[in-house]
Amino acid sequence: MESINVLYLALRPEADNAVSSLTQAMGPNVHVTSDTAEARKLLNNGKxxxxxIQFEPFDENFLRRIVGDIFYYPEGSSLQWVALVSSLSMENEVVCRLIAEYFYDYHTLPFDIDRLKVTLGHASGMAGVRKKVFPRTSEWFNKSELIGSSPAMMRVVHSIDKVLSYDLPVLIxxxxxxxxxxxxxxxxxHSPRSDGPFVAVNCAALPSNLIQSELFGYExxxxxxxxxRKLGLIEKAGGGTLFLDEAGELPLDLQANLLRFLQQKTIYRVGGHEEIAVDVRIISATHVDLEEAVRKGRFREDLYYRLNVLRVAMPPLRERGYDIELLAEYFLNSFKKExxxxxxxxxRRALKVMRHYNWPGNVRELKNRVERALVxxxxxHIAPADLGLEEYSPQPLTLSLKAVKDQAEKDILYRVLAQAGDSVVAAAQILGVSHVTLYRLIKKHDIKLQK
Ligand SMILES: Nc1ncnc2c1ncn2[C@@H]1O[C@H](COP(=O)(O)OP(=O)(O)OP(=O)(O)O)[C@@H](O)[C@H]1O
Ligand SMILES: [Mg+2]
Known part of the structure; x- marks a missing residue:
């Protein structure tokens, strides 16, 4: 078997007997570290x-650092991860989500070194396949403001990778x-047009009587x-990119003019007779289903084919798993800087409700809720109530009376504790019970206090 370079990350590698069996079995190709920032640097060299990753002893801060230092960055996306985890930790929701989202496989402790070697071999094979399919690490992505490392977001990165190389229209x-x-x-x-202008036009916001002259200009x-004479937005975008936002809202008569421009690459200003050549790349965006709009006769089919040459589909936030947490932290830190x-x-409860909420307004809604909560x-500590989100209640309502009572008890404990900033004395006062009773209830419902 070709030698496999393994990066072994553990909180306390010196006390970890997995290390010695691993180095015995794999030889010098195992690099051991407990420092997630160092691990990230090592990943950058592509070796x-x-x-x-050894998850024992279980430590939430270590998990945070793994996510923040490693999974936050997509450079290592062709590398495959394997987890060593105890069956107890597998009951932890955060550990399960991490494993489901980022790991190729996991072994429960105590592990069998021969079986682990087979897994590492397969993971390494898969890493090779991924490298072939996604050959470049996307440097542009690290420099962009787009945050995320979920598989859904990685699909976006790979489709943007492709569209960067061609000067063709893109529909987002x-x-x-x-x-x-x-x-x-x-x-x-990050396209060859980056030195030129980026001109955004919101097709839904332009008044219909002005849209023609706004886009094409007038004499x-x-x-x-x-x-x-006034130059239109198309001409202003010359040498750069014209971004047609909400393209699905374009009035039909304007669709015909735009189609003419896309075919001929020339325009006439309103009231003008001179044909003017304009070199722009068109990127359009729509939240409406354009195929449906074409079927219903609201959008010209020929224009649709002109705009929809390359395509990038942005996934809804609810499908981006751990990205929700990454984005929330990112918005929190950016706001705090200013x-x-x-x-x-x-x-912890806020992180949990954010994970389970449906996010109909997607990233914008998350940003707004985080900023409002900070104010x-x-x-x-930000609690669910600050985010304007209800505590997540995983129980369906078809339960026994006892279960419903238990759930109601737990819900009220969560709410009052959040309100009291996790102070048991204050919460007991609000609830009209002794703090001994409250401690008993907290223990019964396994509620973890922040302080
Ligand atoms: N992946 C991301 N990383 C960081 N910020 C993001 C990300 N996605 C969206 N945002 C932020 O969320 C907000 C909404 O993004 P944007 O305006 O690009 O969305 P949109 O799809 O154009 O929305 P709409 O359809 O309502 O016009 C912006 O403040 C943007 O900076
Ligand atoms: Mg928009």
Missing amino acids: FHVGL TGESGTGKELAALAIHN KGAFTGANQ NACKARQFN MCDDT
């Missing part, structure tokens, strides 16, 4: 095929607030009030 689809404009900007900024005297606020981080929160 490793497989990463092995996705629900409202999924980052379509940010993606368009990233494409422009002096074209209509009353046209005192001098503004003074008391809150430093999210409490409103008087505590060091």
Whole structure:
């Protein structure tokens, strides 16, 4: 078997007997570290095929560092990860999600070194296949403002990788607030046109009587009030990119004019007779289903084919798994850089509700909720109520009376504890019970206090 370079990451490698059996079995190709930042640097040099992470002893801060230092960055995306985890840790929701989202495989402790060697071999094979399919690490992505490392987001990165190399129209689809404009900007900024202008036109916001002259410009005297020649947005985008946002909202008559421009690459200003050549790349975005609009006769089929040459689909936030947490932390830190606020981080319950919420307004909604919470929160930890989100209740309502009572008890404990900033004395006062009773209930429902 070809030698496999393994990066072994563990909180306390010196006390870890997996290390010695591994180095015995794999020879000098195992690099051991407990420092996630160092691990990230090592991954950058591309030497490793497989990463092995030991989750024991279980430590939430270590998990955070793994996500923040390693999974946050996509450079290592062709590398495959294998986890060593105890059956107890597999009951932890965060560990399970991490494994489901980022790992090729996992072994429960105590592990069998021969079986682990087979897994590492397969993982390394898969890393090779991924490298072939996704040959470049996407340097543009690290420089862009797009955050995320979920498989759904990696698909976006790979489709943007492809569209960067061709000077062809791109159609970006996705629900409202999924980052379509940010993606368009990233494409422009990392394309050969990046020195040219990026001109965004919101097709839904332009008044229909102005849209023609806004896009194509006008000549002096074209209509009353046209005192001098004005360049339209298409001409202003010359040498760069024209971003047609909400392209699905374009009125039909304008669709015909735009189609003419896309076919001929020339325009006439309103009231003008001179044919003007304009060199722009068109990126359009839509949250409406354009295929459906074509079927219903609201969107010209020929224009649709012109715009939809290359395609990038932005996934809804609810399909991006751990990215929700990454984005929430990112918005929290960006806001704190610019503004003074008391809150430093999210409490565990806030992270949990964010994970289970459906996010109809996607990333924009997440950003707004985080910023509002930072303004409103008087505590060091942001709670679900600050985000305007209800506690997540995983139980369906078809339960026994006892279970429903238990759930209600648990819900009220969560709410009151959040309100009281996890102070048991204050919460007991609100609930009208002794703090001994409250401690018993907290234990019964296995609620972990922040302080
Ligand atoms: N992956 C991401 N990383 C960081 N910020 C993001 C990401 N996606 C979106 N945002 C932020 O979320 C907000 C909404 O993004 P954007 O305006 O690009 O979405 P959109 O799809 O164009 O929305 P709409 O359909 O409502 O116009 C912006 O503030 C943007 O900076
Ligand atoms: Mg937009």
